[in-house]
Amino acid sequence: MSELNELVGRPWKKPPFVKRAWLRWAMVLGFVAYLIAAYLTIEVNWARVYEGLERGKQFILAFANPDFASRSGDIWDGMIESIIMTVASSVVGIVISIPIALGAARNIAPLPVYLICRSIIAVSRALQEIIVAILLVAIFGFGPLAGFLTLSFATIGFLSKLLAEDIESMDRVQAEAIKASGAKWAQWINYGVQPQVMPRLIGLSIYRLDINFRESAILGLVGAGGIGATLNTAFDRYEYDTAAAILLVIIVIVMALEYLSGIIRERVQ
Amino acid sequence: MPVRDLKGRQVWQRRTGRESLLHWVMWLIGVAVFAYCWQQISASTTWFFVWDAPRIANDIWTRATPPRWEYITQLGKPIWDTLNIATLGTILALIMAVPIAFLAARNTTPSKYVVRPIALLIIVSTRSINSLIWALLLIAIIGPGVFAGVIAIAIRSIGFCAKLLYEAIEEIDETQVEAITATGASRWQVMAYGIVPQILPAFAGIAVFRWDINIRESTVLGLVGAGGIGLQLSSSLNVLAWPQVSLILLVILAAVIISEWVSAKVRGAII
Amino acid sequence: MLRLEKLVKTYKTGDQALKAVDLNVPEGQVLALIGPSGAGKSTLIRCINRLVEPTSGSVFLGDVDLTRLSMSALRRQRRRMGMIFQEYALVERLTVMENVLSGRLGYVGFWRSFLRKYPQSDVDEAFRLLDRVGLAHMADKRADELSGGQRQRVGICRALIQDPALLLVDEPTASLDPKTSRQIMRLICELCKERGLAAIINIHDVALAQMFVQRVIGLRFGAVEFDGLPEGLTPEVLTTIYGEEDWEATIEKVDEDEALA
Secondary structure: OHHHHHHOOOOOOOOOOOOOHHHHHHHHHHHHHHHHHHHHHOOOOHHHHHHHHHHHHHHHHHHHOOOOOOOHHHHHHHHHHHHHHHHHHHHHHHHHHHHHHHHOOOOOOOHHHHHHHHHHHHHHHHOOHHHHHHHHHHHHOOOHHHHHHHHHHHHHHHHHHHHHHHHHOOOHHHHHHHHHOOOOHHHHHHHHHHHHHHHHHHHHHHHHHHHHHHHHHHHHHHOOOOOHHHHHHHHHOOOHHHHHHHHHHHHHHHHHHHHHHHHHHHHHO | OOEEEEOOEEEEOOOOHHHHHHHHHHHHHHHHHHHHHHHHHHHOOOHHHHHHHHHHHHHHHHHHOOOOHHHHHHHHHHHHHHHHHHHHHHHHHHHHHHHHHHHHOOOOOOOOOOHHHHHHHHHHHHHHOOHHHHHHHHHHHHOOOHHHHHHHHHHHHHHHHHHHHHHHHHOOOHHHHHHHHHOOOOHHHHHHHHHHHHHHHHHHHHHHHHHHHHHHHHHHHHHHOOOOHHHHHHHHHHOOOHHHHHHHHHHHHHHHHHHHHHHHHHHHHHO | OEEEEEEEEEOOOOOEEEEEEEEEEOOOOEEEEEOOOOOOHHHHHHHHOOOOOOOEEEEEEOOEEHHHOOHHHHHHHHOOEEEEOOOOOOOOOOEHHHHHHHHHOOOOOHHHHHOOOOOHHHHHHHHHHHHHOOOHHHOOOEHHHOOHHHHHHHHHHHHHOOOOOEEEEEOOOOOOOHHHHHHHHHHHHHHHHHHOOEEEEEOOOHHHHHHHOOEEEEEEOOEEEEEEOHHHOOHHHHHHHHOOOOOHHHHHHHHHHHHHO
């Protein structure tokens, strides 16, 4: 009862998220100081921004009235090239990433193989698509081949990593049951591992196809083929209606792919 | 029925005749599509350059090594700009993504047939377009510079953050919301007590995750003129200063690794 | 004090959860609502404070017809009805104190509640209630660190701090072990007696209901099948409510339990 008498009449405050008061204030002050410093170092030319509002309005209006016609040839060719790059690189990327994923799963692969595969994944993930594309364009020349190689390379890092994690978290018992039946390594993979990770592999592949298409739209900026080059030209010439048309096509295709992947993933699982 | 009678013997097959035929046709179509794609790529490739590639790669390598280390003194400001683009862009995006997520989530949207589709449209359209394209667009509108980069990153991130956030909102435990409603709380109080505490961990996770991605993306925004270290990369490439290019690539690599490490640490601390 | 008149709830799927239920609960009466799963017990309780919108009929709390109120008027009336949930329904990432104080949300404005600046009298009352249920030392623990029984005690505090006239209790013991279940039921009934509250307790466990309440309502397919004293629950009555089964054991067990207790 004495405990209660002590508590009653005392104000109550929510216990703070960060217990140590000095650390809490240091974090808040540091953050505010950073924001001020960051804001001060960004040179915003407000006059230029104000001028730009008019162009911004034009661009938004262009979305209401996109021009598919006047550069329809360029748009069509660029889109086809983007799609071709997407499909080819997804297929090659998936095919290569399956063995790498198997190698990068600690519960399947021996240590040396594991380390090699993990480092391939790390390199692929650390390098940005656009930077890889720049280097590959410098090496292989302009055109969709560089884009295709870039996307394949990026697919490997993405897919192998997620697939390897899935293999590592699979149900050990099922796989062991197959091993116990005296299966060879390849049979074990085929019967014990594959059925468990297949739905996820299909889901991830479709998701990566979606990403590859989006990425293929920018590779053209550095000369690696696809719709990006056409888009860049449209912006350079201030042809907002054509640019809007291209962006709309991209959005529609991405939406369609997302819808499709939703359906496929539902059916697989 | 996958069991078939073959000369009086029962033969088990994985698929029925129709199924396996369909299976093969699908594979055939797949292979044909891939062959066509490959042929198209091959047709627009100058194979002479490709066969020459090993020599060129070797050539670039010898020129790019060793990196020009002293150039790093000129990279301080671009790195600072890159960090700002990513951080300010993420903050702006989060500010806009929160209301959109609440409008898009099935259980909090004020109207299922008007507001929700609009919110979803914003999410899809900002998400489908790469930040480089947003940067191109913004440069055409408000001129080149860091500011265009910040806005480009912000717009690109809205859809991403709002999507993950509205999924988190749809997954909350409704009974906790019900309990708060039953006390006679107002709409906003239900939001603050019943919903926000439940999505706060997801929100923090999303913020850090997106910040990590934005660091990567902001390193290349300069290629189209939107500020940051990409600007230096672009100008070094234009004058074929390969030792500078290799140094910048190393810096970018370091930035990516550090940001991934930071975000992993922070996420670990939250969850 | 609480009066239901021809309360009907038909779900969009066409399921009729409540078929014209009439019920009168006088001041200070603790009443148990029993019946098989899907009989409409939960729906009935939620129709009273309109967490579920009734299709037709009226609910009178005192002289006010709750079914005709606007949203803001309803919120004021909800303050008079404390609710205790199955699975506790605490906001798990908030502290025990915040959960208890959330019972005052109907009384304080948004910014005060957002900044956690509750009036000192509310904080004092919260400490008193927590002390009454033996959790005063846990005030700054997060709700998900508590055990099931402790969480339900916090749930009870949250309902009581509303200063209600009526408690709506939905399966308070469904996820608790038998001993804790009994402690929680005893606590609820004691608190009702102390404060002169009426309560509707929706409960699965017939034996537990008989032990503590003054009146039992049997619900089947959304209609009242039994209304009377706990002693009136004969095997025949239970058969009409739940269907054919050997009931002797259930009822006898109660007597033994009583003797032991």
